[in-house]
Amino acid sequence: MTGTELQLLGCAKTFGGKTKALLPTDLVVKPGEILGLLGPSGCGKTTMLRIMAGLETPDAGGKVLFDDEDVTKVPIEHRSIGMVFQSYALFPNMSVRQNVGYGLKVRGIDGPERDGRVDEVMAFCRLEGLADRAIDQLSGGQRQRVALARAVAPRPRVLLLDEPLSALDAALRDTLRDELAMILRGLSMTAVFVTHDQSEAMAIADSIAVMKAGRIEQRAAPEVLYRDPQTDFVASFVGGANRLAGRFEDGELHLDGGTLKTGIEGNQPDHIFIRQEDIQISSPDVSALRGTVIGRVYLGTHTKLTIAGVSETPLVVSLQGATAPQIGEIVGLDIPATSLIHF
Amino acid sequence: MFIFFCFLPLIVFSLAFLALPLVRLFSASVEGELGWSIYGEILSNPRYMQSLLDTVLVSLAVTIAALLVATTAALFLTHNRFRGRSLLIASLTFPLAFPGVVIGFLMILLGGRQGLVNNISSNVFDTRLVFAYSMVGLFFGYLYFSIPRVLLTVMATAEKLDPALVEAARSLGAAPLQVLRDVTLPGLAPALIASGAIAFATAMGAFGTAFTLATDIDVLPMVIYTEFTLSANIAMACALSVLLGLVTWVLLMFARSLTGTSIAASG
Ligand SMILES: Nc1ncnc2c1ncn2[C@@H]1O[C@H](COP(=O)(O)OP(=O)(O)O)[C@@H](O)[C@H]1O
Numbered sequence: 001m002t003g004t005e006l007q008l009l010g011c012a013k014t015f016g017g018k019t020k021a022l023l024p025t026d027l028v029v030k031p032g033e034i035l036g037l038l039g040p041s042g043c044g045k046t047t048m049l050r051i052m053a054g055l056e057t058p059d060a061g062g063k064v065l066f067d068d069e070d071v072t073k074v075p076i077e078h079r080s081i082g083m084v085f086q087s088y089a090l091f092p093n094m095s096v097r098q099n100v101g102y103g104l105k106v107r108g109i110d111g112p113e114r115d116g117r118v119d120e121v122m123a124f125c126r127l128e129g130l131a132d133r134a135i136d137q138l139s140g141g142q143r144q145r146v147a148l149a150r151a152v153a154p155r156p157r158v159l160l161l162d163e164p165l166s167a168l169d170a171a172l173r174d175t176l177r178d179e180l181a182m183i184l185r186g187l188s189m190t191a192v193f194v195t196h197d198q199s200e201a202m203a204i205a206d207s208i209a210v211m212k213a214g215r216i217e218q219r220a221a222p223e224v225l226y227r228d229p230q231t232d233f234v235a236s237f238v239g240g241a242n243r244l245a246g247r248f249e250d251g252e253l254h255l256d257g258g259t260l261k262t263g264i265e266g267n268q269p270d271h272i273f274i275r276q277e278d279i280q281i282s283s284p285d286v287s288a289l290r291g292t293v294i295g296r297v298y299l300g301t302h303t304k305l306t307i308a309g310v311s312e313t314p315l316v317v318s319l320q321g322a323t324a325p326q327i328g329e330i331v332g333l334d335i336p337a338t339s340l341i342h343f
Numbered sequence: 344m345f346i347f348f349c350f351l352p353l354i355v356f357s358l359a360f361l362a363l364p365l366v367r368l369f370s371a372s373v374e375g376e377l378g379w380s381i382y383g384e385i386l387s388n389p390r391y392m393q394s395l396l397d398t399v400l401v402s403l404a405v406t407i408a409a410l411l412v413a414t415t416a417a418l419f420l421t422h423n424r425f426r427g428r429s430l431l432i433a434s435l436t437f438p439l440a441f442p443g444v445v446i447g448f449l450m451i452l453l454g455g456r457q458g459l460v461n462n463i464s465s466n467v468f469d470t471r472l473v474f475a476y477s478m479v480g481l482f483f484g485y486l487y488f489s490i491p492r493v494l495l496t497v498m499a500t501a502e503k504l505d506p507a508l509v510e511a512a513r514s515l516g517a518a519p520l521q522v523l524r525d526v527t528l529p530g531l532a533p534a535l536i537a538s539g540a541i542a543f544a545t546a547m548g549a550f551g552t553a554f555t556l557a558t559d560i561d562v563l564p565m566v567i568y569t570e571f572t573l574s575a576n577i578a579m580a581c582a583l584s585v586l587l588g589l590v591t592w593v594l595l596m597f598a599r600s601l602t603g604t605s606i607a608a609s610g
C-alpha cells in the first residue's frame with residue numbers, strides 16, 4: 001500500500017481547563033488504511049480529527065506523526081492534509097471547478113497542469129459536466145463529492161472526513177455511502193472518517209475505532225468488532241446487542257421471563273449480551289423463556305420485534321421470514337448458549 | 344389584493360417622502376430667472392465644480408479609510424474574546440448618537456488651535472499642529488462617525504460566516520492573506536458594499552461638522568447652505584442639491600456594478 005502512516009502518541013485535549021474532550025490516546029493508521037472513528041455525539045471524534053488535521057493542538061505531551069515526521073507543531077496549511085467538513089464548507093463565491101482547483105491554485109499550479117488534475121479528480125468523483133456550476137446549484141450528494149474532490153486534488157498525505165454523510169437526506173444516504181466507500185477505496189490514500197452511524201462505519205472502513213467519552217473502547221476490523229466485542233458499550237452500540245441482566249446460579253441466568261442455560265462456568269457475570277438475530281421465536285409452552293410482543297416493525301427482509309417481560313429492558317429481536325407474531329402475543333424465546341456474548 | 348396592501352406603505356412612503364419632494368426640488372431649481380440654463384451655469388462655475396470634486400474626494404477617502412479600519416477591527420473583535428469586549432463594542436457605537444456639530448466640537452478639541460494635539464506638539468516638539476479647520480479635520484470628523492456604522496454592519500456579517508470556510512481554505516494550503524482575499528472578503532462583500540455606500544452617502548451630505556469647523560471648507564452642502572441663507576438664491580440651492588443627489592447616486596451605482604463583477608470574477 002502507498003500512503004502516509006498517521007500516528008497519535010499520547011494525544012489528549014482539554015478545553016478551557018476542564019472539558020476533557022479527549023483522554024490520552026495512542027493510535028496508528030497504516031499507510032492506505034481507511035479508519036472509521038465511531039461513537040455517539042460528544043465523545044470526542046471531531047476533536048481527534050482536528051488534532052490530526054492541525055486545527056487543534058493536543059495537550060502538552062501529545063504528538064502527531066506523519067510517517068516519521070513530527071507534525072505536532074506544524075499548522076494545518078503546511079501539513080498537506082485533505083479535509084471534508086461536516087457542512088462541506090464549499091466556497092460559495094467560486095464555481096465547482098474553482099473549488100476543486102483551489103488547493104492547486106494556492107500552490108501556484110496553473111494552466112494545463114491544474115486543469116488536467118481538476119478534470120481527472122472530477123471524473124473520479126463523478127462530477128463530469130458540473131465544472132461551471134455554482135455551488136448553490138448542486139444537490140447534497142454532489143456537494144459532498146465536490147468537497148471530496150477539492151480535498152484530494154492536491155494529493156494530500158492524509159484524508160480526513162468529518163461525518164461526510166450526515167448532511168444528506170436519509171433516503172439518499174445508503175446509496176451515497178456505498179459510492180463514497182468505492183471512491184475512498186479507489187483513492188488508496190490514508191483516510192480517517194468520523195461517523196456516529198455504525199452501518200456507515202462498517203460499510204466504509206477497513207478498521208473501526210469505537211469511541212466513548214473521550215477514549216477508544218476498541219479498535220478492530222468491522223467483522224471482529226461485531227463478532228467479538230470487548231466491552232459492553234461496543235456490544236450494544238456496534239452490534240445493537242440486547243443486554244440480559246439477572247441472577248446467576250450454576251451456569252443458569254435467572255431472568256424475569258424464565259431461565260437461560262448459558263454454559264458459562266467459573267467466573268459468572270451478572271449480565272450477558274445476545275445479538276438481535278441470534279434469538280429464535282418458538283412456542284411459549286416449550287420454551288424456558290417467555291415474553292410479550294409489544295412492538296412489531298416489518299422491514300421487508302426482516303421484522304423487528306420488541307419483546308417485554310424477559311429482562312429489565314425490552315428485547316429487540318430481528319426475525320427473518322414471513323411469519324412473525326403479532327403485538328400482544330406471548331412468545332417463547334430460544335437463545336443458543338453458543339451465541340451469548342460475555343466478558 | 345393582500346400583496347397590494349403589503350406594498351401600500353412602501354408606495355405611500357416612496358411617493359410622500361422620496362418622489363414628491365424630489366420632483367418639487369427639481370422644479371424649483373428651474374423656476375429661477377436662469378431657467379434650465381442654471382445647470383449649465385453650475386457646470387461652468389469653477390467654484391461649484393471644485394467644491395463638488397472636494398466633496399467627492401473627501402467622501403471617497405473617508406469611505407475607504409472607514410472600510411479599512413472597521414473591517415480590520417470587526418475581524419479582530421469577531422475572532423477574539425477578551426475582558427471588556429462587550430463594553431468596547433457598546434462604546435464604539437457612541438458616535439452614532441452625536442450630531443455633526445458635536446463631532447465638529449470634538450475635532451476642534453482634538454486638532455484645533457487650543458486642541459490636544461497642538462498642545463502636545465507645541466510643548467514636546469516645539470511645532471504647531473492644527474488640522475481641525477481644514478479638509479483634514481473634516482476627514483477625521485467624518486471618519487469618526489463613519490467607522491461605527493461600517494463596524495456594526497461588518498461585524499454582524501462576520502459573525503455569521505461559517506468558520507469552516509476559513510479552515511477549509513487553510514487545509515488546502517492557503518496562507519493567511521490568501522484566505523482573506525479568497526474567502527473572508529468575498530464573504531463580507533455584501534456588508535462592505537452596503538456599509539460603504541452608507542458611509543459614502545452620509546459623508547457626501549454631511550453638513551453639521553463642516554459648519555462647525557467652517558472657515559475655509561467649501562464642501563457642497565456648505566455651498567448649498569450659503570446659497571440658500573446668505574444669497575437667498577433658492578433656485579441655485581435646489582439645483583446644487585439635485586446635483587449632489589445625482590452624483591452620489593451615480594457613483595454608488597457605479598461602485599455596485601463594479602464590485603458585482605469583481606466578485607463574480609474572483610477565485
Ligand atoms: N472548542 C471547544 N470548546 C469547548 N468545548 C469543546 C470544543 N470543542 C468540543 N468541545 C467539547 O468536547 C467534547 C467532544 O466534542 P467533539 O469532539 O465535537 O465530539 P463529537 O465530534 O464526537 O460529537 C464535547 O463535550 C464538546 O462539547
Ligand SMILES: [Mg+2]
Pocket residue numbers: 042045046047
Ligand atoms: Mg463531531
